[in-house]
Amino acid sequence: MSRSTGRLFPSILLLYSLAVLGHAQTPSVQLFTGKVLDPNGAAVPGAVITAQRQGRPQSSTTSDGTGQFSIPLEPGNYTLKITKEGFADAEKYLDARSPDRELDKIVLQVEASSATVTITDGAGYLTEAIGSATKTLMPLRDIPQSISIVSKDQIREQAMTSIGDVVHYIPGITSHQGENNRDQVVIRGNSTSADFFLNGVRDDVQYYRDLYTVDRIEALKGPNALVFGRGGGGGVINRVSKEAGFARAREVAVQGGSFGNKRVTVDLDEPLNSQVAVRLNGLYENSESFRNFVNLERYGINPTLTFAPSSETRITLGYEHFYDRRIADRGIPSFQGRPADTDISTYFGNPEDSPVRVGVNLLSGSIDHQWGEVNIRNRTLFGDYDRYYQNYVPGAVNREKTQVSISAYNNSTKRRNLFNQTDLTFDFSTASWRHHFLAGAEVGRQLTDNLRNTGFFNNSVTSILVPYEDPRTNSPITFRPSATDANNHLQTNLAATYVQDQIEFSRYVQLIAGVRFDYFDLQFHNNRTNEDLRRIDRMVSPRLGLVVKPIDVLSIYGSYSVSYLPSSGDQFSSLTSITQQVKPEKFNNYEVGAKWDLHRSLFLTLAIYRLDRTNTRATDPNDPTRIVQTGSQRTNGLEVGVNGSITRNWRISGGYAFQDASVTSATTAARAGAQVAQVPHHTFSFWNSYQILPKLSAGLGVVHRSDMFAAIDNTVVLPGYTKVDAAVYYSLTEKWRLQANFENLFNSRYYLNADGNNNITPGRPRGIRLGLIARF
Numbered sequence: 001m002s003r004s005t006g007r008l009f010p011s012i013l014l015l016y017s018l019a020v021l022g023h024a025q026t027p028s029v030q031l032f033t034g035k036v037l038d039p040n041g042a043a044v045p046g047a048v049i050t051a052q053r054q055g056r057p058q059s060s061t062t063s064d065g066t067g068q069f070s071i072p073l074e075p076g077n078y079t080l081k082i083t084k085e086g087f088a089d090a091e092k093y094l095d096a097r098s099p100d101r102e103l104d105k106i107v108l109q110v111e112a113s114s115a116t117v118t119i120t121d122g123a124g125y126l127t128e129a130i131g132s133a134t135k136t137l138m139p140l141r142d143i144p145q146s147i148s149i150v151s152k153d154q155i156r157e158q159a160m161t162s163i164g165d166v167v168h169y170i171p172g173i174t175s176h177q178g179e180n181n182r183d184q185v186v187i188r189g190n191s192t193s194a195d196f197f198l199n200g201v202r203d204d205v206q207y208y209r210d211l212y213t214v215d216r217i218e219a220l221k222g223p224n225a226l227v228f229g230r231g232g233g234g235g236v237i238n239r240v241s242k243e244a245g246f247a248r249a250r251e252v253a254v255q256g257g258s259f260g261n262k263r264v265t266v267d268l269d270e271p272l273n274s275q276v277a278v279r280l281n282g283l284y285e286n287s288e289s290f291r292n293f294v295n296l297e298r299y300g301i302n303p304t305l306t307f308a309p310s311s312e313t314r315i316t317l318g319y320e321h322f323y324d325r326r327i328a329d330r331g332i333p334s335f336q337g338r339p340a341d342t343d344i345s346t347y348f349g350n351p352e353d354s355p356v357r358v359g360v361n362l363l364s365g366s367i368d369h370q371w372g373e374v375n376i377r378n379r380t381l382f383g384d385y386d387r388y389y390q391n392y393v394p395g396a397v398n399r400e401k402t403q404v405s406i407s408a409y410n411n412s413t414k415r416r417n418l419f420n421q422t423d424l425t426f427d428f429s430t431a432s433w434r435h436h437f438l439a440g441a442e443v444g445r446q447l448t449d450n451l452r453n454t455g456f457f458n459n460s461v462t463s464i465l466v467p468y469e470d471p472r473t474n475s476p477i478t479f480r481p482s483a484t485d486a487n488n489h490l491q492t493n494l495a496a497t498y499v500q501d502q503i504e505f506s507r508y509v510q511l512i513a514g515v516r517f518d519y520f521d522l523q524f525h526n527n528r529t530n531e532d533l534r535r536i537d538r539m540v541s542p543r544l545g546l547v548v549k550p551i552d553v554l555s556i557y558g559s560y561s562v563s564y565l566p567s568s569g570d571q572f573s574s575l576t577s578i579t580q581q582v583k584p585e586k587f588n589n590y591e592v593g594a595k596w597d598l599h600r601s602l603f604l605t606l607a608i609y610r611l612d613r614t615n616t617r618a619t620d621p622n623d624p625t626r627i628v629q630t631g632s633q634r635t636n637g638l639e640v641g642v643n644g645s646i647t648r649n650w651r652i653s654g655g656y657a658f659q660d661a662s663v664t665s666a667t668t669a670a671r672a673g674a675q676v677a678q679v680p681h682h683t684f685s686f687w688n689s690y691q692i693l694p695k696l697s698a699g700l701g702v703v704h705r706s707d708m709f710a711a712i713d714n715t716v717v718l719p720g721y722t723k724v725d726a727a728v729y730y731s732l733t734e735k736w737r738l739q740a741n742f743e744n745l746f747n748s749r750y751y752l753n754a755d756g757n758n759n760i761t762p763g764r765p766r767g768i769r770l771g772l773i774a775r776f
Helices: 003-021 151-158 163-167
Strands: 032-036 048-053 058-064 068-072 077-083 090-095 145-150 173-175 186-187 191-194 196-199 216-219 235-241 250-256 261-271 276-288 295-310 313-327 355-371 372-396 405-431 433-457 466-467 477-480 487-504 509-527 530-550 554-565 585-599 602-620 623-647 652-664 682-693 696-705 721-731 736-743 749-752 760-762 767-775
Touching: 058 068, 145 151, 151 216, 163 173, 163 216, 173 749, 186 235, 313 721, 405 477, 602 652, 682 721
Parallel strands: 196 235
Antiparallel strands: 032 068, 048 058, 048 077, 077 090, 145 216, 173 186, 186 191, 216 235, 250 261, 250 767, 261 276, 276 295, 295 313, 313 355, 355 372, 372 405, 405 433, 405 466, 433 477, 433 487, 487 509, 509 530, 530 554, 554 585, 585 602, 602 623, 623 652, 652 682, 682 696, 696 721, 721 736, 736 767, 749 760
């Protein structure tokens, strides 16, 4: 794209927005009615029903003595939230343009069941609609891409505490070791440590995120540049956080278990009046591990405030302070193409000299305002991150299996992020077509300082040999810079504009089309050499999707989307005179699929896709000192998912994925035909829970993964495995619940992931965690 075109693009977007705004028609208010009942069919008076549209209160009402209620709504998409003290909250997506004005009966479960119930016959783990995929609240069946959601109920029932725990139950995603100091995932064959978002805003520093603030986790597969910007070639992970609401809720959970597990969380949500509500989430954990000498301590506090001065305006403010300290653990080495047969608890290196710590401060704010038929949302996120780790890295085992090499280094990153997004959305009609229109802009700045030092044993060598049978070492070591260690400062400036139109041609056919323009300016200063480099990229990312609905409960879709990754990588941590000249990598995703409501609370999805990654770096065959952008990678895949409730008492969540990810044209890292690392051909997961008695329920889950390579050279195999998890839940009273989670019930020996051929993470052996949850 030329510079003149880049300058013209935002003006075109603005003119188009004003043009379609002129077509907006005056909405008409319709009255919707419903009834709130308890599980025995008795009326629930005094339940509060709140309708939210694009994240702001639109209208609210209260059920009468017979459980009946009525609520006036303008045409549009809403989330209904139903709350009543002593009952679990209920939630339901509603299309207020439907001719049916009578809602299904709402059945609220008693609070002790810990279930989230919707307006249908029990929600299970089902989330019916989200706003993050298109920036407009849409039912999942109308979004033309594969999306997996892990709800707060499933997170609670499986005692999940990390992103790694969550992705075990998401088809098409595997967890990467991430050097055991950060979240890192492989989505559709593409590894990333940066494609993590908080309420749709980038949270890209490398650290372990905790789930104590999370309402749900959304995995949006395929390129998502129109909504999320650069990167995200295989997909993104979006955390939707808990926010202060206008229904009182108080919960304290205490957990303890195998391997010194100790954890407590607090969630207090308190409306102060009809306009102001506050919420406080807190965490403290101090746990050990099945790995010798490995432990962690973390704590976090997250207050939020919601202010709704009118039905047209909603303001939300939040702050999180999070601290995580642990022992760095790079796992075990390989031997003769397999994980070494050492005990899975064996530590390689010096645990007393391997600290990992991160301090995170996040300040967020959002404003939603309804101006006539137009919704305006502005969201800001400021992040201050201070991260440091020092680790000892196991290397190759000698042929006699008597010695193993050990090296070491440390690394620190300090980063400040500031992002601001403004979205304008509204519905309008042209002839018989209905439009959901979006126009928006994003600006951001990231300031980063990186420093790395290499460990010199006895102040002379960077690697030593230690006994294979006793690989701990306390050899004297000095950490100082080597010739290639990073010491730099980066400034990243970005600006983006985007438009999108979701067009309903009829009840049978819908189209989504949009485009985003990104301006990405990276300025790099090398503190060691005083060298200054700069790279500016202008990226245009289109999106096109078609949804055909032969019947109301079935959607068949096709989509095409594009994302780009700048040459400095997903952490933009380095720039050289070579990479300064390199164009961004490009991701093209072609996908067809189907989404089917098997019944009101059970959702089935199918996706078949091809993802091509091009413009990757390769060595010039005629001049090995030059880099050319002829490398490429392709992933072909199939994903099947199921989520929801089979009956009122039986909830399920699971999926299967087939992936074939390979290098299609040689890169600097691999030959053509090589299989992409840590992408198994087959993964399967299934979790289900059943209410056996009014106070007793149980859960059972299975995770299976086929063989995969540890690294791109395809020389070390991580064997496939199957493991079984289980849980039992018992309600002591209406306000107290006891929970027991059993992991790896049959004590399978397996290897979870790796960071190269000689940093392999063993899977956790059999263990138990006991939890006590109090609500008051």
